[in-house]
Amino acid sequence: MGNLALEPLDRPDGMTTHEYAHRRLRQAIMVGSIRPGESLTIRGIAEAMESSPTPVREALRRLSSEGALRVLDNRRIMVPRMTADRFSELVSLRSVLEQHAARRAVPHITERRIDRLAEIDKAQDEAISRKDNATALLLNQEFHRTLYTANPEQVIMPMVESIWLQLGPFLGIAMEHVAQLYFVDRHQEAIEALRKRDEDAVAAAIKADISEGIGGFERAAIENLLRLAGQ
Amino acid sequence: MGNLALEPLDRPDGMTTHEYAHRRLRQAIMVGSIRPGESLTIRGIAEAMESSPTPVREALRRLSSEGALRVLDNRRIMVPRMTADRFSELVSLRSVLEQHAARRAVPHITERRIDRLAEIDKAQDEAISRKDNATALLLNQEFHRTLYTANPEQVIMPMVESIWLQLGPFLGIAMEHVAQLYFVDRHQEAIEALRKRDEDAVAAAIKADISEGIGGFERAAIENLLRLAGQ
DNA sequence: ATTTTCGAAATGTGATCACAAAAATGCTTA
DNA sequence: TAAGCATTTTTGTGATCACATTTCGAAAAT
Incomplete structure (x- = not known):
């Protein structure tokens, strides 16, 4: 139709x-x-x-x-409807999955790739400062993807992409109803940890990035948002 | 063809x-x-x-x-060829993913389901003792699946199934060339932890089950097996 | 004996058609 | 006005066909 x-x-x-x-x-x-x-x-x-x-x-x-x-x-x-429960499930899985993806990427990371990560992060900051949410979201994904794909063996990435895809529609709704998306930037922290090849620190940065970013949605806020969107 | x-x-x-x-x-x-x-x-x-x-x-x-x-x-x-690197990637991801799946299942587990897990485990033990590897492998999957699907929100299970599917062909080769598959049984340990609703203990049991089970393949053994199979 | 070449067979791809089930619509009836 | 019913339309499904590309195999050339 x-x-x-x-x-x-x-x-x-x-x-x-x-x-x-x-x-x-x-x-x-x-x-x-x-x-x-x-x-x-x-x-x-x-x-x-x-x-x-x-x-x-x-x-x-x-x-x-x-x-x-x-x-x-x-x-x-x-397209599946979002619920507070599903959202929580998706975010917690995303955190675990991406921490693991980050750890497995560290042994394969090169200085060149870290430089590229820094460039992407800079571009994202610029997008945020001019309130271009859509581009910022895309650059955020590119940052994470660029990190994880340092690992030549790609079995995790498709799963991470699947999670992103399942969270996507809800983020779309959120962007329509929230005046300004709150972006966290733990990327700098991740980059510094990468330079030191410190797996634990990289994982910690990714965990914080997710829990303070998309994980920051309170349960009540989610239900409210869904109600607003007529879901 | x-x-x-x-x-x-x-x-x-x-x-x-x-x-x-x-x-x-x-x-x-x-x-x-x-x-x-x-x-x-x-x-x-x-x-x-x-x-x-x-x-x-x-x-x-x-x-x-x-x-x-x-x-x-x-x-x-x-069907993708297995390599030692891919195998290691799959197993480590499986461990992380299933530990998380187990944790997320614990709050939803019922005594009835724990009983069912005990029954499956018993059937698996019987299959092992009569050296019916194929059935044992199937029952092992059913044990894990029954545990994880206690969680009504199913976003993890398809990913776990994907991992199993990617490991499957290699296990098939292994079963052809190894006289007797070594089965670990940390299931009893998992069941006891489930009775106590002890998330950490459940996750630990799953981790041990995987690392001592399929994770027990040494790198050299894998390469040897693949060579034997003409891969 | 090895490589090259050329025609035939096989293969992936995408459009179209027929069929059955489901949904939507309009009409009738209580 | 609301509920039930029959008809029409929409929709998913699966088979078939035509086309372009690739692969395969035999013959020819080096």
Whole structure:
């Protein structure tokens, strides 16, 4: 039904349609432009991106495996609704997972990569100071991703991305209803710990970054926010 | 191509073909009957289970999101090969993830469920004593799953299942080349800790269960095993 | 004997169609 | 006005087909 708010995305040559559909839907879910609870139709998406059901279905299956979508008993597909319990579960898992990812990255980190982290952090600070929440959020993700992908063996990253994707829609709602997002910056602390190759300190910085950042949402605040958004 | 070793699986009424294909392939990968490195073809699978490419493709996309399959640049699909590094990464992540899952389950555990855990553990002991490795492995999974699913909020379990799935093919190889699998039983310890609702003790039991169990594979042993299997 | 080349077969991909189930709509009835 | 019912539309699903790319195998050339 509703005309999806699917911003056209850059599509490199040779990218298959189902991969493109996956990327585009993923992006839309991540920034919260598909509202939780809203149900998606295969034909609707196919029409919106001028393709056909087959590749769209593949994209939807992948996204449901990634936790971004939920398949109901009626086979209807929707973005899962957030609850205070689910939020708490997601945040605590994110903390544990990312601390571990950070620890496993430390032995592989290079000075060059640490420099890149510093640059990303600087760009994020600038985005924050000009109140560009969306960009700041993206740069925050890039900071974390750049750290964890120092580890050449990538089994954790897809799981971290899955958590981000599941938290995304709620953050989208939060950004709509909260005047100014509160950004924490434990990144500098993490960078200093990385220079010393101090695993414990890096993990501690990541833990603080998450618990003081997204983990800072009080239970009552979450329920209030969801009520405001009509969820 | 190779005739897939796809054992027919029970198919409940109303189960869609793509879900059935997913289950069947998943099972085959989990027990290692599809060899790592062997490449799968969509048409081959479709023919083997007497269906058509469309639902098989959906199943394959899900499995690749779950880490069970890897899509190569040539778009060929295969079960990823194990390496000593990947194994270490998987096991350490499994430990962290399952300790956390166990902790989050404790507040929701009931005496009835603890009783069920005791029953599963007993059945596993029996399977071990009659050297039925395959059943023992399955019951071990069921023990862990029964514990973690006490938590009604299920965001961790799919990730744990993903880890198991990625470890599965290697365990299959191990079972072929090792005369007798060494099973640890820290389950009794976990059960006692659960009766006391002692989170730390439960987590410690799970950690020990994993590090002494699958984590007991020495690096050299893994490489040796892989060489034996022609990997 | 090894490498190269060229045609045939196999394969991934995406669009289309038919079918059955589910949802929506409009009408009738209490 | 509200509830029940039948019809129509929408939707998920799975099979089939056409097309482009890749892979494979045999023959030819070095």
